[in-house]
Amino acid sequence: MKRIVLIVIALFFLTPVMADQPAGYPFMTFDKAMKKAVTEGKPLFVYFGRYGCGYCEKTNKEAFSDKRVKEQFVNNYILAYVDAESGKRLRLPSGERITERDVGTRYNAFVTPVFTFMTAEGRPLHRLVGVQRVVDFLSADSSVQKLLLEQK
Amino acid sequence: MLLSIATSIHAQPWEFTSAIDVTKVAGKDVFHHVESSGRRNIAVSKSVIAVTWEDNRDNDTPRIFLASKAHTEKNFTREITISGKGEAFEPSIIALDNDKFAVTWEEDAGIYARLVTPSGPGPILTIARDDAFQASLVWQNQQLLIAYSKKDSKYQRIWLQRLGVDGKNLIRLSDCPVDPEQAKDQQLYPTLISQQGLVIVAWEDRRPGRTIIMAAKNLQKPCSFTLPQQISSAPAARSSPYGKGHGVARVALAQFGINKVMATWADKRDFREGYDIYAAAFQPGAKTLFGVNMKVQDSFGEVAQQWHASIAGHDSGYLVTAWDDNRDGNANIMLSWLENNTWSEDIEAEVATGEGEQTHPSITLDSNGDLHMVWIDRLSIGGPTQLKYAFAKRVVN
Numbered sequence: 001m002k003r004i005v006l007i008v009i010a011l012f013f014l015t016p017v018m019a020d021q022p023a024g025y026p027f028m029t030f031d032k033a034m035k036k037a038v039t040e041g042k043p044l045f046v047y048f049g050r051y052g053c054g055y056c057e058k059t060n061k062e063a064f065s066d067k068r069v070k071e072q073f074v075n076n077y078i079l080a081y082v083d084a085e086s087g088k089r090l091r092l093p094s095g096e097r098i099t100e101r102d103v104g105t106r107y108n109a110f111v112t113p114v115f116t117f118m119t120a121e122g123r124p125l126h127r128l129v130g131v132q133r134v135v136d137f138l139s140a141d142s143s144v145q146k147l148l149l150e151q152k
Numbered sequence: 153m154l155l156s157i158a159t160s161i162h163a164q165p166w167e168f169t170s171a172i173d174v175t176k177v178a179g180k181d182v183f184h185h186v187e188s189s190g191r192r193n194i195a196v197s198k199s200v201i202a203v204t205w206e207d208n209r210d211n212d213t214p215r216i217f218l219a220s221k222a223h224t225e226k227n228f229t230r231e232i233t234i235s236g237k238g239e240a241f242e243p244s245i246i247a248l249d250n251d252k253f254a255v256t257w258e259e260d261a262g263i264y265a266r267l268v269t270p271s272g273p274g275p276i277l278t279i280a281r282d283d284a285f286q287a288s289l290v291w292q293n294q295q296l297l298i299a300y301s302k303k304d305s306k307y308q309r310i311w312l313q314r315l316g317v318d319g320k321n322l323i324r325l326s327d328c329p330v331d332p333e334q335a336k337d338q339q340l341y342p343t344l345i346s347q348q349g350l351v352i353v354a355w356e357d358r359r360p361g362r363t364i365i366m367a368a369k370n371l372q373k374p375c376s377f378t379l380p381q382q383i384s385s386a387p388a389a390r391s392s393p394y395g396k397g398h399g400v401a402r403v404a405l406a407q408f409g410i411n412k413v414m415a416t417w418a419d420k421r422d423f424r425e426g427y428d429i430y431a432a433a434f435q436p437g438a439k440t441l442f443g444v445n446m447k448v449q450d451s452f453g454e455v456a457q458q459w460h461a462s463i464a465g466h467d468s469g470y471l472v473t474a475w476d477d478n479r480d481g482n483a484n485i486m487l488s489w490l491e492n493n494t495w496s497e498d499i500e501a502e503v504a505t506g507e508g509e510q511t512h513p514s515i516t517l518d519s520n521g522d523l524h525m526v527w528i529d530r531l532s533i534g535g536p537t538q539l540k541y542a543f544a545k546r547v548v549n
Contacts, residue, residue, distance in 0.1 A: 052362025054395020055423075061394070085356075085363055085401045087286065087340065089241070094534065095181040097214055097241075101401065105511075106533060108478075110426025110457040112399070 020049045020056050021081040022064035026074065030103055031090040033080035037120035038093070043148060044118040045077035048109035050085045055131040056113045066134040072141050077117070084109045093121075117144045164499055165470070165489060166523045166544035171503040174203050174219050174228050174526060174539035182209045184537040186512040186528050188244040189299075190288035190343025191404050191462040193514035194526045194541075197247040199223055202268070203526045204234065204243040204255055205539055216243040216257045218268060219539075228541070234266065235259050236276055244288045246296075248317065254296050256287040263287045263300045267320050274320030279313055280327075285340075292346035296322065299330070299342040299353050307335040310342045310355045314374055328375035330355075330368050337361070345405040347413050352434060352441070354383060354403045354415050361396035365403045365417050367441050383432050383442040387421045398423060400430075408465025411436050414490075416448060416463045416473050426457045429475050429488075431495070448488050450497045453479050458486075459511070466517045470546070474501065474525060476511040483509035485527055501525065503542040508532055510540075521546040 021027045028036070030046060037044050049056040063069055073079065084104030091097050098106075107116055107124065115128040117140065126144050128136060178184055184207045186193045194203050202220040209215075216235035219228040234243065238260035245255045248267070256265040256279065263279040265287075279287065283303030290297050296315040301308040310330040316323040330353045331339065342355035351370035356363050357380070365384040368377040384400045403417040413434035418427035429448040434441060449458055456479030465471045471490040476483045477498070485504035488495045504510040508531040515525045523544035528537050 050363075050399045051358055052360070052396035052399065054397075057394040085399055094183075095208070095212065096183040096534075097185075097208065098183075099187070105457075105459050108457065111420070111423060 020051055020053055020083065021047060022060040025064065025070065025079055027079045027081040029088075029090055030080045030082050030100070031092055033078045034093055034120065034122060037078040040078065042076070042078050042120065043125065043144065044080055044120060044122070045073055046080045046082060046107070046116045046118060048082045048084050048104050048107065048112055048114040048116070050083055050112045053112045059113055059132050063132050063134050063137050066137075069134055069137045072138065076141060076145065078120075082109065084112055115140075163496075163548065165546060165548040166472070166487075167547045168501060168503045168542050168544040171540045171542040172227055174205075174541050175207070177538045178207065178209070178536045181212070182207055182537075184528060184539050185241070186514055186526060186539065188242045188288065188514070189286040189341045189402075190244060191402070191460065191514050192244045192246065192288060192343075192516075194516050194524055195245045195247040195253055196516055196518040196524050197251045197253065198519070200251050200253075201524055201541070202245055202247070202253050203228070203539065203541060204245045206241050206243060206257075214239050214241055216240045216255065218245070218253075218255060232268070232273060234268070234273065236264070242286060246289050246291050248291050248296070252317075254289060254291070254322075256289045256298050256300075258285050258287060261285070263298070263302075265289070265296070265298060265315070265322055267317065267322060269320055272320075274322070277315070277322040277324070280311065283308070286342065288343040290344050290346045290351070292351065293349070295325065297344060297346070297351060299344040299355070301340050301342060301355070304329070304335060308338050308340055309335040310339045310353060312344070312351070312353060312370070326374040330377050331380050332377065335359075339366075341402055343403060343405050345407050345413050347407050347434070348411055348436075352405065352413055353377070354405055356401065356403065363399050363401060365400050365415065367415065369441060378441070381441045383415055383445075384417065384419060384430070385445045401427065402461065404461055404463045406463040406465035406471060408471040408490075409467065409469035412465070412469070412471075414463060414465065414471055415442060416461045418459065418461060419445070422454070425454055427459065428453070429458050429461045429473060431463075431473070446495065448473055448495045449475075449477070449486070450488070450495075453477055453486070453498055455479070460513065462513050462515045464515045464517045464523070466521045468521055470517060470521050472515065472517070472523060474513040474515045476509075476513065480505070482507070483511050485510050485513045485525070501542070501544075504529075504540070508535070
């Protein structure tokens with residue numbers, strides 16, 4: 001038991017230095033976000049970034065800082081952050097253990113940032129590549145919500 | 153263009169025979185992974201080919217397995233479990249003398265190693281506990297050297313452990329950090345190579361606020377290293393006030409020819425087109441450990457994505473890299489080799505192309521210069537996995 005606690009503590013301390021997500025948003029790991037999305041019946045919004053990514057920082061400052069973006073994205077999606085260079089291991093609902101870097105490979109996060117709207121099961125719905133403005137996020141949210149309504 | 157392709161196929165120095173299965177196609181909820189720091193998951197001794205990987209077939213616990221076959225055998229005939237009772241990941245393997253192999257791996261946040269001999273595996277030795285990850289190994293002057301990442305106060309730091317071999321047993325000789333200074337940010341995914349009695353260690357380092365590739369050379373004493381130097385160079389600075397620069401990932405090293413070492417890694421300096429495969433050559437005697445960064449892949453790969461670079465060399469001077477690449481619409485394995493100090497056009501490894509995806513290659517060259525490759529085969533993205541192996545005869549001297 002003590003050993004498990006030590007491992008959990010170690011993983012906790014390993015996590016923050018690998019993340020580059022905007023402050024004030026409830027981003028979580030991809031696997032946890034998938035579980036939560038299934039439970040709550042919400043789609044996923046997945047942010048593929050990396051440590052030191054300039055266009056991620058620009059998007060964080062210029063788009064994620066907007067109150068409307070925050071309100072709509074926190075309300076409409078379960079938010080996941082994936083460091084596309086990280087070796088942190090996740091466990092997907094399929095049971096597969098996979099690193100964040102290989103999640104990035106699977107979803108073709110060949111540049112950063114990439115923002116992918118997905119179903120709770122991980123099926124991509126819409127994708128934004130590179131630096132984003134407030135209007136880009138709001139417009140994409142509107143398109144995805146419309147698409148989800150059509151699919152119902 | 154057709155002429156160019158025809159010429160490059162004609163000049164291909166390795167000729168593959170058919171792929172064979174290392175494992176069966178995984179059953180439901182079972183996944184194979186060919187992952188290791190430095191991508192050394194296959195090794196070849198005088199008469200044996202050995203492959204190591206992780207899968208979760210055993211009560212959903214990820215464990216390390218090793219399959220082997222004699223050169224003369226058609227199929228992999230023996231398979232053993234390498235790791236202990238914990239959750240194990242990312243095994244690395246190297247061939248020693250007399251058909252012995254050494255394997256190191258990560259298990260429950262520790263690093264372990266053991267020998268595998270013709271008469272069976274030796275005992276498991278603990279290399280490091282408590283937040284130790286990502287091990288790679290090399291065989292030098294009758295010693296086994298293992299580079300790994302271990303937490304030191306706040307960050308992971310690269311360590312090098314030397315081990316002696318006594319029959320089936322490993323004996324710890326020394327264990328020391330490669331960078332004499334305490335880590336200022338994460339040091340991750342090390343690998344190492346032995347060259348003319350020297351040891352070169354390379355790793356990912358996040359000290360500038362982004363990931364770079366760094367290396368250090370071992371000096372005369374076991375725990376004495378040159379100060380780390382950056383291998384991956386930065387392109388001309390952009391005027392953006394944001395970020396710390398481009399990203400790189402997962403360095404691999406190979407020794408080839410006389411006094412030669414090449415490092416290769418995934419590099420995102422061309423930020424619009426994603427990771428490309430880059431390389432840099434070790435410069436013996438020079439102030440700078442590694443030279444100019446070279447793009448390995450050809451221009452046809454610029455609009456595609458490249459991942460999981462592996463590299464292998466031979467004393468005769470052969471040097472080859474393999475990676476997975478989606479330029480043809482799905483992930484296939486590509487090869488490029490060094491010809492007159494330039495990287496060849498990229499050629500698909502024909503045994504690892506086609507429907508589904510072929511990814512995560514690990515390669516090695518045997519004493520004849522013949523190529524051995526293992527990879528993950530999937531009929532669909534996220535679908536059942538299978539390990540495949542192929543042999544390629546050296547056909548050009």
